Amino acid sequence: MAAPSPARSFLGTISLVFLAIGAMFAIDMFLANTQRVESHVAAARLFRQGRDLMQLGRNAEAIEQIKGAIAIERGNRDYLRALAQAQLSAGHTAAAESTLADLLQSDSTDGLASLIMARVLVKEGRFAEAISYFHRAVYGHWNQAAADNQLRARFELIDLLAQRNSKEELLAELLPIQDYAPSDLKTRTRLGGLFLLAGSPVRAAEVFRGILRDAPSNADAFDGLGEAEFDRGNYLLAQRDFQAALRLAPDQQAARQDLDRCEELLTLDPTLRGLAPAERLGRSLKLVELTQKQTSQCTGPNPSPELQELFDQAVRAAEAHVSAARQSEAAESNLDLAEQLWQAARKECAPPPPSDSPLALVMARIAQ
């Protein structure tokens, strides 16, 4: 076997190899940087196209474009968030959830990803989990305009809670927002309305009064204040506010309906102060008539004997001639009968009569 013959010097060859390593490293870095830059440009182009398609509502195509961008630039969280949003918009909630799960696994404080995840879960009907993600979004990290985005997330949560009629949770979310919510009239009006939905007419009234201090001719605020007073049982004040709202904005349908309802209630309410005995008797008879009508609608042609007896009493009360001396006594008796008929209606009717109708509100007031 031939002995090793160092044709070139050992040192020379080693030097050449190290030189080659240095040169190759430089070439690799150049190529890698070029590739990164080109990839970034290509990915950004695809992402832009995806966003444009999303805005046009072509979500399936948008998903493809954004996926293309992600395939080029995998670590880009903006692309992944946009993909999740597109998947959600396209109704692919499972895919969106999977995308977001990966995102949140790498950064659980990602505010926007949490918000989109909450929307996905809302769409899937998983409200408890959605609320948890809304909270993560509210307290999470946002790359830009953190305060605005956090407020937006909280309002989305509030809207969900309002929609689900979760009054306590809604109130819990509304209380902290009062301090840092924008002071524009629109937001304050919205807040007032939300307090009403949360079952806090006192706070709602405060908000609307605040608005009216700054903008005395704000019809919405008058309408809201009217609703607040109505909810508190101050029907006369409510009537006044609704009328004020309509004076300022005669076309406001909501205020019109609110006023009609309020006035209907006021014409029914036998507990109002200052009513003459005859008027009180008349209102009690009206209540008997309305409650009997309500109950008979639910029971059909063959009511139970007990109920039939109540109906008979109602007929007798309507036909009875009451002397002036016995008007108060008869009114009390009628109200008692109306109360019994109302209870029967609530028992027999499926669904029970709406609790915010003027009749229901008056009956509730009588029951107090």
Add this chain to the structure above:
Amino acid sequence: MDSYQRPPWSARLNAILERLRQSEDRLTLVLSVVIGALVSLVVVAFILLTGRLAARMYPAGGSGWRRILVPTLGSLSTGYLLWRYFPFARGSGIPQTKFAYFINDGRIRFRTVFGKFFCCSASLASGIALGREGPSVQVGAGLASVIARNLGLSPKQVKALVPAGCAAALAAAFNTPIAAILFTLEEIMGDLHAGVLGSVVLASAISWMVLHLVLGDEPLFHVPGYRLVHPVEFAVYAVLGVVGGLGSVCFVKLLLGTRARFMRLPKWSVWLQPAVGGLTVGLMGYFVPGVLGVGYEHVEMVLNGDIVLQLVVLLAVLKIVATAVCYGTGNAGGIFGPSLFIGAMMGAAVGGVAHALFPLHTAGPGAYALVGMGTAFAGIVRTPMTSVIMIFEMTRDYSIIVPLMISNMIAYFISLKLQTEPIYEALAHQEGVHLPTAHSRADADRLLVQQAMRPAPVVLSPDLRIGTALHQVEDGAFDAWPVAGPEGLWGMIRTNELEQAEEDGAGNRKIADILDYRPQDGHAVDFPHLHTDHSLSLALQRMGASGLHVLPVVSRANLRQLLGIVALNDVLDAYGVAKRGAGPERSE
């Protein structure tokens, strides 16, 4: 130049280098580090350059005609270059590396490395449906060979460094350092216990580190996390193994058949043949662009369940044909990448059907695509261990390992049964080269001492008089005899030792007096011996080393317990060379 004329640092450096050069083991390890780094950088450059070229050849929004023209022209030009200047740079690179390792003492020319690098880069960028990993292996092995030879190392040292280059190349090309080591040992060297393990591991690790330094920590494929949905899935994975095995056999047979046909064509057409592959893949790519190139982006899509079933099946079939034609026509490129592509598509097809039939009990098609990659690799390349580890390293998803093993082994055995010759061996055979294989060596090692041993016809007592002993063995067929007393075996004594003692007038002395080994000496047993589970090749080695044609077979638990003897004729008989008892076992 005299040392006293040099600056002292230069003299010291030269002295260190000279000492390093003289110490083979240390030099091999140091060079493994250097080769690992250089090969990694070259392979990264190869991958990046191919990508850049491809981006130029197929700009976004380019015309569909490009998909026909570019691969045709690309393969035509590289085909001419390969024919005219770089004839050893054709094909995959794995068989060529094995030729160099086993036949040429690890000798690969720089010209071949250069040609492989640029021709492969150009042809793969043009859309030829072949892979980049096999060529990377040849480039890595070639660089190791060039460096070692230029350093003036012995052929043995050159040969020892070639596997380091292979492992470094594969670690960089696939981003799979462990699979690179396994593949080098399992396929290139055909021996998992090869003595160069240290340098292979070192080169692979260094290569991987350099790769990460340049490109960062990204697996080759990003896959969503998978889990076994229901135990019934094991049955589906078994079906995938069957499909993968059959698909692999079809692919290998088609590739070998195509290549054989093109090899029969006239010599003058060799430079034109690659263009046939380019045109074929171009025509396919015009209608289905996914067939073009390595196609890893489509593998990633299918792993994420983003391709519909019909397209997946179409891609699998077209890729099998495209790769077979591209390779068969002599284009430069490997079959690793296409194997993974085909496997991913077959897996996704099986998974897609299974998921449609049993949506509640099976994972999505992506999981099956992942397993399918390993399955096809095991079936085509026939390295089942490498394929399992490779898929794990590529995806870094441990949960898929067990299904992968099930599917791989089924595909491997189907492939073994229906295509007896592994693809690289078959390709070498087509070139008229017969390489040693792991199987041929395993067959040799499969013959054990216990198959050839026989009871000792005569066992001499150490207290026996030499004259008497000679009388006992004079008709015997062996040249040495076991000597055993109540303590057990003392060793072997040669007939000519007894005869010499007799001639020296020691016929009345005991055998114990002339025997080298005595159990009461308290020394460890050091006489030549065998155990029943030793291979017959080892028996031959020990016979050669000891000069005895008969060796005792002893128990592993008690080395002084004689179980029998093995004679040279017994060994030859076991190999079918000689008949038992054909002649006396006497050494010359």
